[in-house]
Amino acid sequence: MNAVLIQNMLSEKEATAYVASAGFRAGSVGSVGTELEWVVRDPAAPLSRPMPDRLREAVRDLPDPLPGGGRITIEPGGQLELSSGVGASLGECVADTRADMALLTAAVETAGLRLEGGGLDMLRPAFRVLDTPRYEALERFNDRSGPEGRVVACNSASVQVCLDSGDDSDGWLGYQRRWWLADAMGPLLLAIFANSPGTAGGHRWRSTRQVLRFAMDPSRTRAPRMTDDPRKEWARYALAAKVSVVASEDGQDWTAPEGLTMRDWLRGGGPRPVTYIDLEMHLGTLVPPVRPRGYLEFRMIDQQDGENWVVPVALVTGLMDDPVTAERAAAVVAPLRSLRRHHDWVTAARRGLREPGLAEAATACFSLALEGLERLGAPGDIMAAVAEFAERYPVRGRCPADDVAARRVRSAVAA
Numbered sequence: 001m002n003a004v005l006i007q008n009m010l011s012e013k014e015a016t017a018y019v020a021s022a023g024f025r026a027g028s029v030g031s032v033g034t035e036l037e038w039v040v041r042d043p044a045a046p047l048s049r050p051m052p053d054r055l056r057e058a059v060r061d062l063p064d065p066l067p068g069g070g071r072i073t074i075e076p077g078g079q080l081e082l083s084s085g086v087g088a089s090l091g092e093c094v095a096d097t098r099a100d101m102a103l104l105t106a107a108v109e110t111a112g113l114r115l116e117g118g119g120l121d122m123l124r125p126a127f128r129v130l131d132t133p134r135y136e137a138l139e140r141f142n143d144r145s146g147p148e149g150r151v152v153a154c155n156s157a158s159v160q161v162c163l164d165s166g167d168d169s170d171g172w173l174g175y176q177r178r179w180w181l182a183d184a185m186g187p188l189l190l191a192i193f194a195n196s197p198g199t200a201g202g203h204r205w206r207s208t209r210q211v212l213r214f215a216m217d218p219s220r221t222r223a224p225r226m227t228d229d230p231r232k233e234w235a236r237y238a239l240a241a242k243v244s245v246v247a248s249e250d251g252q253d254w255t256a257p258e259g260l261t262m263r264d265w266l267r268g269g270g271p272r273p274v275t276y277i278d279l280e281m282h283l284g285t286l287v288p289p290v291r292p293r294g295y296l297e298f299r300m301i302d303q304q305d306g307e308n309w310v311v312p313v314a315l316v317t318g319l320m321d322d323p324v325t326a327e328r329a330a331a332v333v334a335p336l337r338s339l340r341r342h343h344d345w346v347t348a349a350r351r352g353l354r355e356p357g358l359a360e361a362a363t364a365c366f367s368l369a370l371e372g373l374e375r376l377g378a379p380g381d382i383m384a385a386v387a388e389f390a391e392r393y394p395v396r397g398r399c400p401a402d403d404v405a406a407r408r409v410r411s412a413v414a415a
């Protein structure tokens with residue numbers, strides 16, 4: 001066996017400790033980041049899918065990183081993703097990301113393409129345009145559960161909000177309470193920003209993107225259990241999840257053995273010993289609605305139209321990073337939690353803010369967030385965007401998916 005590989009072999013005990021510590025890095029709260037995925041379309045050929053070479057050419061003259069610290073990547077189906085730099089505050093993150101988005105949008109439009117808001121491309125069949133061993137293996141893994149994985153990988157787009165895990169305190173800035181609040185708010189955030197109406201499994205959904213995620217392998221997509229020890233639970237979840245990719249340096253297939261969990265692999269059930277690189281790759285492929293990666297990733301939010309991506313970034317920050325607001329928000333969302341936690345997520349994806357309890361809680365949380373943003377010193381234009389969104393959607397019991405569905409009805413009538 002390769003000497004370097006032996007040196008980097010992991011035991012189950014070492015892997016458990018690593019996942020627990022890496023998932024929640026304790027520290028001060030205040031940093032904000034976001035990842036913005038966009039479906040890319042050619043208006044002249046709306047049913048075609050721009051290939052990677054054309055996408056690379058479109059952004060070829062942009063610096064890497066962009067002036068605001070953002071980086072551009074191409075996703076499996078040809079979506080473009082802008083990963084922001086880490087802002088020391090919400091205002092800094094939004095200002096830098098807006099500047100980087102302006103450059104990206106201009107470059108894409110110059111190339112004759114368009115970035116589309118919305119959580120799911122409903123026009124084109126799912127088709128992977130990136131041929132890398134990792135994405136090929138992920139596709140084969142997802143195909144074992146059904147066709148949903150291909151659609152999510154190739155046709156979906158989201159707004160991810162990234163906040164600090166929290167400190168070691170017992171308060172609402174401590175990582176234990178922040179983890180609980182992030183999970184408790186998750187279905188509500190899903191309902192507020194649902195923006196991918198469609199039909200799946202015989203039901204109509206406000207966020208088809210998220211319900212397709214839940215239809216994938218549940219060991220990797222559903223929310224972890226809530227316990228008094230988030231680090232221990234996250235390590236349990238990660239090691240119990242199925243492995244989707246086994247990297248190979250000799251050009252061989254990266255497909256993971258069927259049914260192999262990370263714990264199985266660590267106990268000798270895989271094709272070779274596990275290394276830290278394998279474990280990190282495994283953690284990077286897990287997609288629960290809230291994912292701890294040293295910070296908290298909120299992954300349940302559909303992409304929004306235009307600059308409305310600012311609203312979820314601001315709303316989550318306002319509710320989480322001001323301790324007074326966080327405590328009040330916890331009181332609002334706690335009654336929404338049922339004993340069937342997965343049912344809460346599915347209801348939010350299906351009903352959006354047509355669910356009365358969610359609509360009332362959304363209105364309350366927007367008001368609380370505005371108070372929290374003011375205490376955090378958020379810029380006035382960000383607060384105005386949050387207030388305008390609140391009046392247009394939660395106050396009326398609506399979400400962006402309702403606009404999309406109404407436009408489709410008008411188009412059908414006109415046709």
